[in-house]
Amino acid sequence: MxxxxxxxxxxxxxxxxxxxxxxxxxxxTSLNVLYSNAYVNKELMDEIKSSFEANHPGVEIKYDVVKNxxxxxxxxxxxxxxxxxxxxxxxxxxxVRLMAERDLAVPxxxxxxxxxxxxxxxxxxxxxxxxxxxxxxxxxxxxISIPTIYYNADLVxxxxxxxxxxxxxxxxxxxxxxxxxAPSGGVYFDYLPTGNWTYIALVQSLxxxxxxxxxxxxxxxxxxxxxxxxxxxxxxxxxxxxMTRDQAKQAFVGGSLGILITSSSDITLYxxxxxxRFDLKVAPFPVADDVGTLPAGGNAAMVHTxxxxxxxxxWEFVKFTTSPEMQTLMxxxxxxxxxxxxxxxxxxxxxxxxxxxxxLLVPVKQLPIVTxxxxxxxxxxxxxxxxxxxxLRDVIILQKDPNAVMDAMVSEVSELLPK
Numbered sequence: 001m002x003x004x005x006x007x008x009x010x011x012x013x014x015x016x017x018x019x020x021x022x023x024x025x026x027x028x029t030s031l032n033v034l035y036s037n038a039y040v041n042k043e044l045m046d047e048i049k050s051s052f053e054a055n056h057p058g059v060e061i062k063y064d065v066v067k068n069x070x071x072x073x074x075x076x077x078x079x080x081x082x083x084x085x086x087x088x089x090x091x092x093x094x095x096v097r098l099m100a101e102r103d104l105a106v107p108x109x110x111x112x113x114x115x116x117x118x119x120x121x122x123x124x125x126x127x128x129x130x131x132x133x134x135x136x137x138x139x140x141x142x143x144i145s146i147p148t149i150y151y152n153a154d155l156v157x158x159x160x161x162x163x164x165x166x167x168x169x170x171x172x173x174x175x176x177x178x179x180x181x182a183p184s185g186g187v188y189f190d191y192l193p194t195g196n197w198t199y200i201a202l203v204q205s206l207x208x209x210x211x212x213x214x215x216x217x218x219x220x221x222x223x224x225x226x227x228x229x230x231x232x233x234x235x236x237x238x239x240x241x242x243m244t245r246d247q248a249k250q251a252f253v254g255g256s257l258g259i260l261i262t263s264s265s266d267i268t269l270y271x272x273x274x275x276x277r278f279d280l281k282v283a284p285f286p287v288a289d290d291v292g293t294l295p296a297g298g299n300a301a302m303v304h305t306x307x308x309x310x311x312x313x314x315w316e317f318v319k320f321t322t323s324p325e326m327q328t329l330m331x332x333x334x335x336x337x338x339x340x341x342x343x344x345x346x347x348x349x350x351x352x353x354x355x356x357x358x359x360l361l362v363p364v365k366q367l368p369i370v371t372x373x374x375x376x377x378x379x380x381x382x383x384x385x386x387x388x389x390x391x392l393r394d395v396i397i398l399q400k401d402p403n404a405v406m407d408a409m410v411s412e413v414s415e416l417l418p419k
Contacts, residue, residue, distance in 0.1 A: 122342030139300030143336030145265035180258035184251035207291030
């Protein structure tokens with residue numbers, strides 16, 4: 001597929017969306033929109049702004065940009081005190097719970113006059129679960145990622161493994177890692193992302209949960225959490241080097257690391273950095289049949305304004321950014337996954353695009369099992385994250401016995417939860 005020009009996409013959106021929304025020419029309305037330029041492409045956002053304003057005469061999109069989701073959250077908390085919340089924010093999925101608990105986001109149910117819209121808008125059924133807290137959804141995901149497996153196909157072939165038989169489970173991947181001869185090792189599991197994301201993914205992929213749905217019970221100390229520790233310990237035993245995540249990423253694109261397990265959001269970046277020096281392939285993160293899920297990284301478009309009239313315009317902007325046409329634009333400019341099934345399946349949008357880019361299609365195929373990002377309740381959630389991070393390192397660098405580490409982790413996390 002030829003990637004649509006912005007002009008063509010804008011034309012399509014004009015026909016589909018423009019006729020459905022009122023003109024705001026008389027109101028001279030503006031929307032203040034907050035996003036992080038560390039995760040959201042500025043060129044993409046500028047093109048969305050131009051398209052939205054063209055379809056909504058009289059409306060002006062004003063962007064505020066911060067460095068990362070943590071800085072965004074700090075700004076949101078300050079803004080709540082001064083009554084200066086943005087109208088819309090592209091909030092990190094790891095902070096959705098905080099937004100909901102602090103009453104900083106408007107539930108989708110308050111914005112949708114006809115609930116059938118959500119069933120007919122073309123979203124993946126999993127999309128509306130990704131920004132849910134309790135029984136309420138607080139946003140529509142804009143761009144998402146999941147943990148995925150990158151591998152140097154040249155090193156895998158040299159290890160005697162046919163690419164058509166690349167292992168689909170952790171035992172096979174760890175066995176392969178032992179066979180790969182590379183200066184930086186056979187495998188690196190990125191265990192240090194924000195919020196213990198990849199460890200949570202391991203637990204969920206095995207069918208487990210970090211806590212019970214009502215937050216009354218810790219569950220990661222059960223079978224699946226311990227199995228996740230066993231996997232990390234086995235990865236350490238396979239020869240994983242004690243590197244920083246940046247060192248590991250540099251080693252992989254440099255051709256000296258066989259397998260890298262990290263976010264799918266870097267597929268395009270690594271492909272560009274490898275520049276054909278070796279054959280880069282992507283494989284799905286192993287998931288237990290019928291019970292396994294994966295937590296989404298990325299962000300969701302959320303409405304924050306408390307002004308009822310502004311809320312409706314803000315909701316129009318959220319719908320616009322998550323429409324099939326804008327999701328197509330987003331996916332062709334980044335390696336993030338779209339949440340629009342319509343865009344994914346339509347040959348005039350992303351269908352042929354993914355056919356020609358099989359690495360990008362790998363995580364997209366796992367979209368049906370993607371859930372929201374788990375966050376611990378209470379004021380100590382950041383401290384809990386650090387406790388778990390330290391315990392993960394003890395396991396993966398073979399510092400301590402996995403079962404002993406798990407027992408200590410359950411005890412320490414329990415002390416930090418709300419009483």
